[in-house]
Amino acid sequence: MNSIRPSSRLPGLLLAALALAAAPAFAEGPSAVVGPVHLPPDVAALPVEQAVLASPPHVPPPITRRTPARVVVNLEVKEVTKRIADGTEYTFWTYGGTVPGSFIRIRAGDVVEFHLNNHPSSKLPHNIDLHAVTGAGGGAASTFTAPGHSSQFTFKALNPGLYVYHCATAPVPMHIGNGMYGLILVEPEEGLPPADKEYYVMQGDFYANGAYAGGGLQTFDTPKSIDEHPTYVLFNGAVGSLVGDNALTAEVGQRVRLFFGVGGPNLTSSFHVIGEIFDKVWLEGGNRVAQENVQTTLVPAGGSTIVDFKVEVPGTFILVDHSLSRAFNKGAIGMLKVSGAADRVVYSGKEVDAVYLGSAAEAGSVAAKRQDELEQKIAAEIKANPAIAGLAKEVRIEKGKQVYMQNCFACHLPSGEGMAGVFPPLAKSDFLQADRERAIRIVLKGLSGPVTVNGQTYNGVMPPQGEVLNPEQIADVLTYVTNSWGNSAEPFTVDEVRKVKGE
Amino acid sequence: MSRLRCAFLRLPRLLLALIGAALAAGGAAPRGGEAMATIPAGVYRPVSRATTDPETVAVAAFRLDALPVTNAEFLAFVVAHPRWRRSRVSPLFADETYLRHWAGDTELGPLAPPDAPVVNVSWFAARAYARAEGRRLPLLAEWELAAAAGYATPRGRDEPDFNRDLYAWLARPTPDVLPAVSSARPNIHGARGLHGLVWEWVDDFDTAMVTGESRADAARDQNLFCGGAAAAASDPGDYAAFMRQALRSSLKARQGTASLGFRCAADLSPP
Numbered sequence: 001m002n003s004i005r006p007s008s009r010l011p012g013l014l015l016a017a018l019a020l021a022a023a024p025a026f027a028e029g030p031s032a033v034v035g036p037v038h039l040p041p042d043v044a045a046l047p048v049e050q051a052v053l054a055s056p057p058h059v060p061p062p063i064t065r066r067t068p069a070r071v072v073v074n075l076e077v078k079e080v081t082k083r084i085a086d087g088t089e090y091t092f093w094t095y096g097g098t099v100p101g102s103f104i105r106i107r108a109g110d111v112v113e114f115h116l117n118n119h120p121s122s123k124l125p126h127n128i129d130l131h132a133v134t135g136a137g138g139g140a141a142s143t144f145t146a147p148g149h150s151s152q153f154t155f156k157a158l159n160p161g162l163y164v165y166h167c168a169t170a171p172v173p174m175h176i177g178n179g180m181y182g183l184i185l186v187e188p189e190e191g192l193p194p195a196d197k198e199y200y201v202m203q204g205d206f207y208a209n210g211a212y213a214g215g216g217l218q219t220f221d222t223p224k225s226i227d228e229h230p231t232y233v234l235f236n237g238a239v240g241s242l243v244g245d246n247a248l249t250a251e252v253g254q255r256v257r258l259f260f261g262v263g264g265p266n267l268t269s270s271f272h273v274i275g276e277i278f279d280k281v282w283l284e285g286g287n288r289v290a291q292e293n294v295q296t297t298l299v300p301a302g303g304s305t306i307v308d309f310k311v312e313v314p315g316t317f318i319l320v321d322h323s324l325s326r327a328f329n330k331g332a333i334g335m336l337k338v339s340g341a342a343d344r345v346v347y348s349g350k351e352v353d354a355v356y357l358g359s360a361a362e363a364g365s366v367a368a369k370r371q372d373e374l375e376q377k378i379a380a381e382i383k384a385n386p387a388i389a390g391l392a393k394e395v396r397i398e399k400g401k402q403v404y405m406q407n408c409f410a411c412h413l414p415s416g417e418g419m420a421g422v423f424p425p426l427a428k429s430d431f432l433q434a435d436r437e438r439a440i441r442i443v444l445k446g447l448s449g450p451v452t453v454n455g456q457t458y459n460g461v462m463p464p465q466g467e468v469l470n471p472e473q474i475a476d477v478l479t480y481v482t483n484s485w486g487n488s489a490e491p492f493t494v495d496e497v498r499k500v501k502g503e
Numbered sequence: 504m505s506r507l508r509c510a511f512l513r514l515p516r517l518l519l520a521l522i523g524a525a526l527a528a529g530g531a532a533p534r535g536g537e538a539m540a541t542i543p544a545g546v547y548r549p550v551s552r553a554t555t556d557p558e559t560v561a562v563a564a565f566r567l568d569a570l571p572v573t574n575a576e577f578l579a580f581v582v583a584h585p586r587w588r589r590s591r592v593s594p595l596f597a598d599e600t601y602l603r604h605w606a607g608d609t610e611l612g613p614l615a616p617p618d619a620p621v622v623n624v625s626w627f628a629a630r631a632y633a634r635a636e637g638r639r640l641p642l643l644a645e646w647e648l649a650a651a652a653g654y655a656t657p658r659g660r661d662e663p664d665f666n667r668d669l670y671a672w673l674a675r676p677t678p679d680v681l682p683a684v685s686s687a688r689p690n691i692h693g694a695r696g697l698h699g700l701v702w703e704w705v706d707d708f709d710t711a712m713v714t715g716e717s718r719a720d721a722a723r724d725q726n727l728f729c730g731g732a733a734a735a736a737s738d739p740g741d742y743a744a745f746m747r748q749a750l751r752s753s754l755k756a757r758q759g760t761a762s763l764g765f766r767c768a769a770d771l772s773p774p
Contacts, residue, residue, distance in 0.1 A: 079676035091674045120600075120761045121677045124746060125753030146753035147677070147760040148600055169749050171742040178674070209670070219674030222742045 068109035085213035099237025101182030120148035162285035181263030196254035242334030252340025264301030282306035400480025427485030575617035641768035
């Protein structure tokens with residue numbers, strides 16, 4: 001409607017009057033005040049209790065009753081200026097004065113009478129959408145409340161799980177970006193398994209009109225929010241809210257449970273606790289353990305998870321969003337300090353701190369010398385054992401054959417017979433077998449000038465192979481040629497080759 | 504949003520129209536013409552609207568108070584019109600928050616400096632004041648057109664310092680004691696404090712109603728955009744416009760808040 005003159009609305013009035021006559025009031029839509037619900041006798045007869053709300057990082061105690069109740073929740077919306085980082089304040093919009101808002105704990109089957117009270121100093125109207133609510137908007141329309149006013153609605157908790165609640169008033173990214181979110185736990189009827197410590201942590205992204213810890217009073221920056229470029233990514237609404245004296249605590253042997261949620265408005269968390277493994281994960285805050293032994297669990301914006309882990313050893317365990325620029329540069333860091341006796345088998349702590357010189361250590365270090373000694377011992381053992389020595393020689397011959405068939409066969413031929421008058425033979429060669437060192441030297445450095453082999457003179461050129469083949473390959477190929485085609489000799493060693501090479 | 508709810512609001516308004524003539528006698532002297540700014544004709548583009556509504560609304564040139572109504576001015580009004588005093592006002596026209604920050608019926612007290620904008624006034628009371636002055640409340644389109652102007656140009660959204668001041672104010676809670684109206688910086692038309700002092704009633708505030716479930720409104724081709732669909736929003740980046748729309752939608756005509764005041768308007772050439 002954009003009528004310029006109020007008087008133009010008369011037809012609307014008539015129309016509405018007709019509608020009023022034709023339809024019950026609740027048909028009008030969720031924003032209208034429809035009056036208190038008439039509870040059926042069995043619900044009206046339920047015991048009434050005030051919900052115990054807890055401020056982060058604390059959680060209300062487990063629910064011990066095993067029957068439903070009518071639970072009255074009173075939640076106050078308040079806009080407050082508080083520290084976001086050292087020397088820097090921010091104007092937060094909160095449920096209950098904290099970011100995240102008060103933790104609400106109820107039991108599946110409970111009927112909840114919910115009151116949202118918007119403080120008179122609030123600049124804006126606010127409402128609440130509880131993901132635990134089955135009903136259009138999750139309560140958003142029914143709780144839309146002007147500054148200085150209060151709204152009430154009733155819902156039945158049908159589904160157990162850990163649920164996010166948040167403000168759904170436009171512009172929603174700003175309301176959530178200023179801290180308007182929290183968690184409501186709907187315990188299963190049988191309750192959750194016991195834990196020694198329960199804590200409440202929520203991650204949120206903040207878009208400030210200034211730099212990270214830039215000092216002074218900061219407020220919401222709309223363009224940064226639209227671009228999804230947060231200034232801060234925080235656990236529990238401030239840099240350091242879970243650090244130092246504010247750290248979560250536990251003792252060795254205890255089972256720790258974290259109720260973890262992500263308010264957003266935009267970012268998803270890769271939630272991780274450094275040095276711990278989540279024994280159990282109620283994935284996405286559902287009502288059963290979906291996975292065990294999890295390192296990092298993904299928590300969507302507007303979603304949650306429950307993680308359990310037993311702390312086995314003392315120390316400080318760091319909570320992070322493993323998208324680590326957020327942890328390193330934007331504040332997403334928390335701490336769990338575990339005290340108690342060390343178990344050095346589970347985790348020893350640093351056992352040794354020694355000098356390490358990298359590759360420069362090879363020649364001189366104690367370890368390198370010891371390794372050389374052992375290798376020489378192995379070589380001696382192999383030599384002394386005929387069976388092993390034979391096998392070792394066969395290995396060298398096989399490897400040497402491969403070298404020969406790539407580098408030598410073109411002249412000396414695969415049969416080792418050479419070419420009469422041009423390339424001297426290797427098969428049954430007296431020249432080859434007469435002098436081991438000479439053979440090595442010829443392979444390494446080549447040969448030119450006349451030689452006599454098996455009574456025939458050759459006067460050609462053999463190119464040197466010392467730059468082409470390494471000492472091991474030379475030893476292998478010589479072992480091959482001196483043990484093939486009727487030749488027989490001790491295997492050539494790398495040391496023999498090196499000795500000649502070093503001349 | 505509910506046409507039915509509109510009707511609930513409008514019914515008392517008709518009653519008021521009948522009563523209004525009786526109340527109008529004997530108002531305080533109107534502020535001089537120099538106290539009013541002239542807002543040139545222009546076009547208002549609602550941030551969101553029903554698909555059956557036009558995209559733009561033409562607004563004729565009009566006059567608007569340069570400043571919101573102060574506690575001192577409203578005190579003069581209730582002195583002259585005892586039925587609008589806190590102790591006597593009809594609960595039909597004002598709820599229990601009416602002038603709650605005043606020390607007494609005709610006593611301002613420490614929370615209500617004379618030169619600060621009056622707040623905790625209902626739409627009915629604001630409208631009665633304007634009538635007593637021989638003027639009226641601005642229409643929503645008029646107010647938005649005037650408030651779109653920046654310090655130096657007719658389009659404040661393009662001025663960095665204007666945006667900075669606007670969002671800084673929107674993000675801050677309301678102080679216990681409001682500043683003097685004269686502290687506000689004038690916009691290019693000479694109107695001060697359209698942003699930065701208090702929210703202000705408009706005559707047809709209830710046409711901006713949303714359900715309170717901002718995501719449902721888009722689906723219903725209604726006013727306010729959020730999470731789901733931007734289809735109904737002309738400019739989903741204009742957060743300040745959404746906030747004003749949400750604020751207006753949360754109000755009922757007999758309510759007031761600690762940050763809601765008003766100023767008067769008049770046609771450029773009174774008939």
